[in-house]
Amino acid sequence: MTLEELRWFVAVADREHVSDAATELHISQPALSRALSRVQAEVGVPLFDRQGRRLRLNRYGRVYRDHARRALAELDAARADLAEETGVETGLVVLAFLHTLGTWLVPSLLRGYEASHPGMNFRLAQESAPNMLTALRAGEVDLIITSPQPDDPAIAWQPLLNEPLRLAVPPGHPLAGRRRVRLADVAHEPFVLMKREYGLRGMTDRLFEAAGIRPPVAFEGDDAETLRGLVAAGLGVSLIPAPYSAAPGARVVPSTPHLRVADRGAFRTIGLAWERDRYRSPATEAFRAYVTANARALAEAIAPAD
Numbered sequence: 001m002t003l004e005e006l007r008w009f010v011a012v013a014d015r016e017h018v019s020d021a022a023t024e025l026h027i028s029q030p031a032l033s034r035a036l037s038r039v040q041a042e043v044g045v046p047l048f049d050r051q052g053r054r055l056r057l058n059r060y061g062r063v064y065r066d067h068a069r070r071a072l073a074e075l076d077a078a079r080a081d082l083a084e085e086t087g088v089e090t091g092l093v094v095l096a097f098l099h100t101l102g103t104w105l106v107p108s109l110l111r112g113y114e115a116s117h118p119g120m121n122f123r124l125a126q127e128s129a130p131n132m133l134t135a136l137r138a139g140e141v142d143l144i145i146t147s148p149q150p151d152d153p154a155i156a157w158q159p160l161l162n163e164p165l166r167l168a169v170p171p172g173h174p175l176a177g178r179r180r181v182r183l184a185d186v187a188h189e190p191f192v193l194m195k196r197e198y199g200l201r202g203m204t205d206r207l208f209e210a211a212g213i214r215p216p217v218a219f220e221g222d223d224a225e226t227l228r229g230l231v232a233a234g235l236g237v238s239l240i241p242a243p244y245s246a247a248p249g250a251r252v253v254p255s256t257p258h259l260r261v262a263d264r265g266a267f268r269t270i271g272l273a274w275e276r277d278r279y280r281s282p283a284t285e286a287f288r289a290y291v292t293a294n295a296r297a298l299a300e301a302i303a304p305a306d
Contacts, residue, residue, distance in 0.1 A: 091283025166258035190218035190236035
């Protein structure tokens, strides 16, 4: 029995006349009669009693018709919900992103997109890069904005922009008046760093290795704002992105000096990632195209590149 045959059964049950139902359904009467036979064979009991040239729904048929109506209504509602959730103008996009992007890049992207798609819905999550990848592989999110590039051929990756890393030093630090420093200048300073499972920590360790230094680690944390606060308190220095506001032209004054770093590669590449072979709704595809086309310009309006 198919879904279409179930609909045909309800139509006949409502009219109790095969010819009338066949005409309304635009199918032949023999085809409809065969479909009714298949429905009754599957449920295992007769659903109609014949009286002359008409079919009369019996009590078993009334029970089955009521359940069939509810089932069809649920399926129709599900189809409508899916259409609304995947539609380009009213769909749902599930987006995860790094914590440090939640104050500037992501709000800017959402504001720009919603200006032309006011009915769009977003479900957002802030996570570490490893947690986002786990959610992406499980189909729990549609897109992630992350760094560094995932080392997984099943994950597609579109670089969006390079975000400079700054050396944050406490107020009054001997280097605080410098505009640009090298990591070798702070080789023996205590650092406050992200924990090892975070992508930013891996980048920091690679920069230390390239600079030939192994500075002491005073603290390992979970978010850049905590590191920034501990630097301001004098616990050490840190290599982190500068703070930005999502409002174009609005300047965020950090609580501690953030110095430009002269070492080669002192930046992280922010990119958009998705699973290659998983279905993506039209809503997700439309937002993905928007982010790819506009992220760099929106970021530069907020945080001009060095």
